[in-house]
Amino acid sequence: MIFYDENNLDIIEKDLRYLQLLSREYPTISSASTEIINLQSILNLPKATEHFISDIHGEYESFTHMLRNASGVIKRKIDDVFGNSLREEQKASLATLVYYPERKIELIKEKEHNLEEWYRITLYQLIELCKNVSSKYTRSKVRKALPSDFSYIIEELLHDQDDKVDKQAYYNGIIKTIIDINRAPEFIIAISNVIQRLVVDRLHIIGDIYDRGPGAEIIMDALMKHHSVDIQWGNHDMLWMGAAAGCEACIANVLRISLRYANLHTIEDGYGINLLPLATFALEFYSDDPCKNFIPKTLNKDISKNELNLLAKMHKSIAIMQFKLEAEIIKRHPEFKMDDRLLLDKIDTEKWEIDIYGHNYKLNDSKFPTIDWNDPYKLTDREQELIEKLTSSFVNSEKLQRHIKFLYGKGSIYLVYNSNLLYHGCIPLNKDGSFREVKIGKISYSGRELLDRYDRLARDAFFFKSNTNNKKYGMDMMWYMWCGEDSPVFGKVRMTTFERYFIDDKLAHYEKKNYYYQYRDDENVCKNILAEFNLPPESSHIINGHIPVKTKEGESPIKANGKLLVIDGGFCKAYQPETGIAGYTLIYNSYGLLLTSHEPFGAIKNAIEEDKDILSSTVILEHVTKRKRVEDTDIGKELKKQIADLEKLLIAYRKGLIKEDSNQIE
Template sequence: MTLYDETNINIIKDDLRYLKLLSTKYPTISSASAEIINLQAILNLPKGTEHFISDIHGEYESFTHMLKNASGVIKRKLDDIFGTSLMEKDKASLATLIYYPEEKLELLKEEDIDLNEWYKVTLYRLIQVCKSVSSKYTRSKVRKALPSDFAYIIEELLNEQADRINKQEYYTGIINTIIDIGCANSFIIALSKVIQRLAVDRLHIVGDIYDRGPGAEIIMDALMDHHSIDIQWGNHDILWMGAASGSKACIANVLRICLRYANLTTVEDGYGINLLPLASFAMETYTDDPCNSFIPKTLDKVLNDNDKALFAKMHKAISIIQFKLEGQKILRHPEFHMDYMLLLDKIDFEKGTVVVNGKEYKLNDTNFPTIDPSDPFKLTQQEEAVINKLRNSFINSERLQKHIRFLYSKGSLYLVYNSNLLFHGCIPLADDGSFKTLEIEGKNFSGKSLLDVFERYAREAYFYKNDLAVKNYAMDIMWYLWCGPYSPLFGKERITTFERYFIDEKETHKENRNTYYKLRDEEELSNKIFAEFNLDPENSHIINGHIPVKTKDGESPIKANGKLLVIDGGFCRAYQPETGIAGYTLIYNSYGFLLSSHEPFESTKKAIEEEKDILSSTVILEHAATRKRVEDTDIGAEIKNQINDLKKLLVAYRKGLIDERDGG
């Protein structure tokens, strides 16, 4: 901006009220000038590293390790720094120390080594790594990441320069003193955590934190401690969000899935949900019923026969309650077009059959003691009492509500970030490949506007208090987002839960995917989606998860000539036999994109004791000849706006439109 251009002077006069407010923070020409210089320097720093993870599904051990090793970023950093000067086993040992400093230092007590010498060598190595990962950031940002107890000392060591001979003894003295006064362990832990924090500038969780695995609540605690994060809601997340909002249908689905995988740890221990009412009801109602279709999938978990029988009965009891609640919802909302799920009224109780899509099938289970053929979707008094007690437990769980509020504060249905479009499932398409139009409360929505209106309802479901009818409708939309035919999170034409439990013929189990999944290999679709979200097709990518990539069958996570990247490769153990790997993650650094595929993670114990990292294969998707700078990012655009405002403030000072103030 030319400082004395008359047109700009008029613009400055129009902005004078805002500039006066800005002048309270920068009261002099010197202070405003200094900030412009600082911000301009930040624009020239390398772009921060972004880390993308999807479909965690409660697998907290592998997720925690992935968070600590930043999908191989730290290991690659060690290779860059030490090259062949360190043996592979020494680099593996240093990496494990960075990931698990407390645990590794505890094991060190059992080793017969010269501890002081080990401390000295290790501290020098950690300082080198810390220097490298902090080099992308301003001193101010690094300072904020440092633990208060050691901030000054770490900052001094990070700014050591090899050619400053006069200070060599000063730095050596710091290291020796740290060891001599018994602070080496605390200092190593502090350095390791700083390295972990600075290795990744931004974490993106592209949906499905919840269900199947045993530790979603542990994952949520870790995410709440992360310094920079966003979350794109997955269908399983939205289900828990609906349950925490008070939706009985969502609650029934949550518990059915937990019982299906014999995973009550999160529900009972993590969130303190009382399942005794459901257990008592199930034992009383299905006493002599073996509930064969409802025996849980235990994977590597061992259940005794009594627990297995109890879980199966509880599983069946909550499933029947779910089918009734869903039936009531579908009858209440014909605009959802989900009549295909109304099957309780299609049962012939005498013949033991059910009609699906006009065809009669034999049921593999005909014991329905709580279903009234004359009113099949009505809950019994006992079922009503059970679901009401469960609802009270969900809405009164302090830890669950804290986690769900965090999902709302850091989450959304989609995110545009640094020219990339992140969403969990799909953009719903009609059969002809056009954006599917849905009518909601008398208005039509499609593409971006459909996702926007769904997100508004998702927020109303949890936060709206003034009108119960508005809240209930929003909660019904939350359930639709879980399993509706044009939900961007579900991404299938129909859900066949009843059929999978009660009908053996697999033809009834089929859940056809939305047209999006048929067309996402084509670059044309990605370009159309970019246009819908006002993104440049030449510089943008779609990043999503939801449907596991069947790597063992030769499927690639790279679609549409590299414009669409799928990073669900089977984090969840239940999917790994189908996918052949244990997930994809994505790194976007200043040079481009790196896609990593991961082998199954054995255990945290083995990672620490045997220094076993997750085995990963990394593919460089894009490598820029010129590094991206902060100025090329969304944060860069914000900084440029700040610089422009500060330049206006300088003109206002120099033209006498605003008076400089005394710095005090």
């Protein structure tokens, strides 16, 4: 605690106006003293558990299960509480019940012969488990997490005193009454949800919620219901943010990627965006084009041949429009230095070849019905009409706008939290490992200042009124952050979209990464990055996503002697053949850091019916002998400031600088 010298009143008098405001909340010496004692006791509690997940890419079933099982934390808690007193299959069944209480209870009702006995045993098990997970919190915090219907009963049961026989009979009576009045299912659901709520205090999403998988909007709904979450924007998130703001080039990219993976569920069903105008356009202009290079990656989806053909035509239609819309931005901003991405006018339409970066490549396609080769970047009247309709659908989708506002409200390009630096992509670096200077407008930025500037521009794109210069520039910058060389969420020299569609030679597909990816295994460079963000280099970490770790090739997610952790391991099914696993997650509790790798997840239905959890392997990255306390965290720093202010208020009361509220004095 910070005890101020009562004879030195300079600090007190300087803050007197603020202390007078504080006295409204703590109007007496007694109330201020009580709060100091309360806050000081909180500082001594164990640090709460944080859960880190990255690169979800719409895989809502895997994400839902990972969220519910807290990357194995609940399973470990069950092991801690019950040890060898339960068989492994009993522990697995209990864990599934905590994850999916409603659906598991329905199955139990069908199979269990003595349901009352099952209720009794299960209620006692859940209460013991809940006692364990609530032990690191104050009663006040636990009380706030309790459902109103059962808050009093749960609170009573959590503070059971086993050594008192009379009390034990009282608690047994509560359990019996819950079962007798047929409230056991509801109570089990309620306490399971409390366990899920308390087992992880803070959820960190290190970017890329959107694209590829089928349920990004389901994930967003779940995040909006979460009690404590922050999001570091990924490049795919920023693309959707730009689309929701009305950036036409971002909209074209969003649609192209959705069509590339035959994933229109989020677009049409999730956000109600009407793709009939695009389908009609595609059938009219590409009716005799097989669009073979645009057949979607179906990932074993059951899609008919006719539907695939339609999706391919829509896919090619929006890709060509994308190249035209991107050209408008490139021409508006020569400072982007992206003229090398203007490729349509480089096509030799007699030989159907293109010369780029000193190489001549044969094109695999010569059907471009919507391109005027005298002015290849000009949208046709029909394309202009189509993009206006699509833009209207994006900016007027109520659910999309609500989700994107949440991304802005809970998100940022980076976050500094509890001695960890969280960001999705990279910190742009030079060849020598120094921070790369990037000129935006008339000012050059690097390191932390560069990311701060990009963050501000992303907000300008969405929150400024339409048709203002700030909004237009912000929207162009959103597109640049999706695919520009100096973007911290992209991290590559160029995005070779055109080449991947129209050139078979894979040499043309190569996307050179920023020098950051050469240096992220260099401990000194990582320490410089941490210092740039005002973190102590020796005791801090960088937590990173974006580039999948190729585990099956022997790549480790642990870089720079443990200074940097990459937790993108292939959550997205499209990446799993490349990575060999189904993602990494990270747990940071009072004992240290645990990195968990996960095998591919089947389905929630199998998890419930067969008690099948995600197969995971956990590596302890750091283990401390002395548990971290709340006082060691960012919240602890804030609580210490509050304690210091309250101590000053006590002195002000005692010196008569502020009068106690006589009506509040007992």
